[in-house]
Amino acid sequence: MTPAMLGQVVVSGILAGALYAMVALGLALIFGVMRVINFAHGDFMMLGMYTAFYLFTALG
Numbered sequence: 001m002t003p004a005m006l007g008q009v010v011v012s013g014i015l016a017g018a019l020y021a022m023v024a025l026g027l028a029l030i031f032g033v034m035r036v037i038n039f040a041h042g043d044f045m046m047l048g049m050y051t052a053f054y055l056f057t058a059l060g
Contacts, residue, residue: 001009023041030038 026041
């Protein structure tokens with residue numbers, strides 16, 4: 001494994017971990033305040049994923 005590849009893997013792992021942390025933090029905040037599980041987080045995540053996919057395919 002080259003150093004450049006190792007750096008890319010480390011950065012990708014940190015970004016994936018940050019994404020999971022933000023989702024967990026949002027769910028924890030909503031559940032802590034309202035005491036109800038909000039399933040809209042999944043909907044907004046899918047909306048963001050489809051938007052990112054569209055932009056990546058449209059813009060190259």
